[in-house]
Amino acid sequence: MKLLAANGFRLAALALLLILLFRTEWLAPLFIPLTNNNAPPIYTQNSLASLAAGHLELVLISIAASSVLAVLGGIFVTRSSGAEFLPLSRAIANAGQTFPPVAVLAIAVPATGFGMAPTLIALFLYGLLPIFENTVSGLKQVPPAVLDAADGMGMNTRQRLISVELPLAMPLILEGLKVATVINIGTATIGSTVAAKGLGEVIIAGLISDNTAFILQGGLIVGLMAVLIYDVMGLAESAITRKMGLRAD
Template identity: 80%
Template sequence: MKHVTANLFRVAALALLLILLFRTEWLSFLLVPLTNNNAPAVYTQNSLPALAAAHLYLVAISIVGSAVLAILGGVFVTRKSGEDFLPLSRAIANAGQTFPPVAVLALAVPATGFGAGPTLIALFLYGLLPIFENTVSGLRQVPASILEAADGMGMSAMQRLFRVELPLALPLILEGLKVATVINIGTATIGSTVAAKGLGEVIIAGLISDTTAFILQGGLIVGLMAVLIYDALGIIESGISRRIGLRPA
């Protein structure tokens, strides 16, 4: 029953997302009361599917960059040669979350100009912490007995890392990726303040024109994308965990 309910929720969420992106006019009867002075209820200045695609592109590029650096950093500080750098690495990763993304945009614009550049920098910094912390936690939770068995089999340090440690840490690393991705899907909306294409454009248009309907459209699309992508990544994580024997099949 639980799986049936979850599947129904997924189908309903996906259907609503597709309607919002491609047939928003079907929901006009709900949006018209949220407008003022006979203003249009449906955002038409730009293609919503194109804005959603640009939004996800920013998120994907930034998450890939964050993942590469955070995983490499997590591996490094869990080796004997890098243990002393853990506090510094953790402080840098934390700084990405504690420094307001709006401030990052303001500092990045003079160096990179308007557009996607400042947004990618802000999202890259925001995605570091959850991936880094989960990589460190995942690698540290590999049982010592398994590491000793790998050493007993004559594995080199690199073989042990890629054949034993990273596969066992992968579910936790994926959990960090899930969290970082959802955070960045929401945070990417601020990119529109510096002329980056994305769904923030719809929300900002609603704020400027005092049209709640636009704000609702943009917010719902962003929220549904975050929920569905988080759910999809969770399914992938569960599948990997079962495959490597960390969860029952």
């Protein structure tokens, strides 16, 4: 029953997202009451599908970069040679979320100019903490007995990391990746303030023109993308961990 309800929600959310992206005019009667002074109920200055694609591009590039650095950093500080750098690494990862993204944009724009670059820097920094912390936690939770068994099998440090530690830490790493991705889907809306292509353009246009219909369109698309992508990543995580034998069918 729960599975049917979950699948029904996924299909309904996906259908609504597709309508918003490709057939927004079908929903015009619902948005008209949210406008003032005969303002247009549907955002048409740019294709919503194109803006969504640009939004996801920002998220994917930033998350890929954050994942590489955070996972490598997590591996480094859980080795004996890098353990002393854990407090510093944690402080750097925390700093990425301590500074508001708007402040990062303000600092980055003079150096990189307007567009994707400052937005990617802000999103990159914002995505580090969840992935880094989950990588560290996952690697530290590997049972010592398992590590001893790997050593007893003659595995060197590299083999033990790749064949034992990372697979066992994978569920937590993937969970951190999911959280970082959802955070960045929402945060990427600020990129439109510095001319990066994304759904923040629709929301900002609505705020400037006092058009709630625009704000709702942008917000709904961002929210639906976050929910559906989180859900898909959760299914992928379950499939991966099940294949590794870390979760029962």
